[in-house]
Amino acid sequence: MQELIEKALSGHTRSIARLITLVENESPYTEEIMKTLYPHSGNAHIVGITGSPGAGKSTLTDKLIHTFKNSGKKVGVIAVDPSSPFTGGAILADRIRMQKHAVDPNVYIRSMGSRGSLGGLSKSTYEAALILDSCGNDIIFIETVGVGQSEVDIMKIADTVCLVLVPGMGDDIQIMKAGIMEIADIFVINKADREGVERVVAEVRMALDLAGKRSWVPPVHSTIAEKNTGIEELTHSITNHSEFLSISREGLERKKKRLIIEVEEILQREIARFTEEKWDQQKTPDLIDALYQRKTDPYTVAGRMLEQILMNN
């Protein structure tokens, strides 16, 4: 394993891919991999690209890959596919377009499912980002076909969150996004050749005003990704935000906060696994019948188990 990790650290693409596959399949090596790579991480700029389905996120990411690659950066991309909670299947759609970069040694693209935590980013997304970070990538894009949870989750992983909106999506949907407004560092109004672009821009600015003063004021960009329009300005904003994070107190706070969340998530995951095992042993048909007949209740059953698990604390 250490040999494989060494090769990945030296930038060997196939070894990197192997490592990601291992953590994705929850291999028992996961912890060893992550522990060994960890000291090498923390150098990449992690950029989340999120927004409604159909907003053109893949095309946008594709153009950004280009720009950053051309400026001499090593680029990693994680494209998160929404999975069915039942089949675990993933949707690829126009992600395929991105694959033309796949032969480029300075670009590494990986598609990952979101199964594991329904609707949200799975733990392997975080792990894959850390692998790409440790193994010499300068910038990592994480594209989430975002509805709901994954848009919130991306904030926990990314240094910079780009929220992609499009004109003419209907008020309801825009309103729905109200909460999500607050997670974005950069706004992108894509497909800006469509009608209604000024209105969306105005709405976003208004929402930002309502959100109050912050030391980083999220810029609002209009782009037409397909025609490469507005990409350069967006690139500048992404780089600016990275610089802002590296010199500001907020940047440091954000990084530290993320470390706290990382420990927390590992803890909760491990404890959940432990609890599940215990519960698996205890959920006998008799107990379920007792619950069903209302002879006992879930609170009493859970309370008893908790006492056992945490007895000595």
Next chain:
Amino acid sequence: MQELIEKALSGHTRSIARLITLVENESPYTEEIMKTLYPHSGNAHIVGITGSPGAGKSTLTDKLIHTFKNSGKKVGVIAVDPSSPFTGGAILADRIRMQKHAVDPNVYIRSMGSRGSLGGLSKSTYEAALILDSCGNDIIFIETVGVGQSEVDIMKIADTVCLVLVPGMGDDIQIMKAGIMEIADIFVINKADREGVERVVAEVRMALDLAGKRSWVPPVHSTIAEKNTGIEELTHSITNHSEFLSISREGLERKKKRLIIEVEEILQREIARFTEEKWDQQKTPDLIDALYQRKTDPYTVAGRMLEQILMNN
């Protein structure tokens, strides 16, 4: 507290409202309330109404309230509002229309936020449903302004899930729903006077065919909720599904599975709370600095804490 619970059990609306407020605010009485009510629960038919924003779910729910009330049922409604993860604010929109039922003693309507579990249904949604169930409601509608997680969560609470779609929502969105298809017991194509209704119906049926054989074949209804069109047929399907559940093996299995999930969720919540407390004590600035400087890693830190917590198991 027992007095308040007794009054609620006898159907006293204001006492029921008080209980829901208590669990919503995570009062220390929550466990007592839930344990006392639990033996009285299990009689109501819980119906989830979910679907994209703008699908007309509130209008549909409004019409269904009418129909069931007129057939002599006591109706409870929980309208779940999407909250901003930051402000906790809730969107009411055309929910207000429903409020005309509020003066009716046989209809109880409650708006609840989804804060607590981001994007998903909060634990108080489940608890409120159980309160309404215990306190004599025959049918309970839970309307979720569903994107992402809440549409998956609704399956854990509802006996019958109605998925509301509309024609002309764009292919991307429909594809996104692929996973969600599998949670629905009844499909409703609302706003059926719009163009493209046949196509959506056909798509849904195709998706159902692909999903394979099940003993309950989800019916696909076209409705125009605003004009009351198709509501009667939908009402029949809802009642049919309730009957199907009460006589079939699947109904029993589903109820038992839900009990298992209930215990599991309480367990995980309590353990998360416990872990958080422990972690709060341990996350000193020194430790965070050590993490930040890569002198240690989250896996090692979490591992050490786990050992402490679960030492004697």
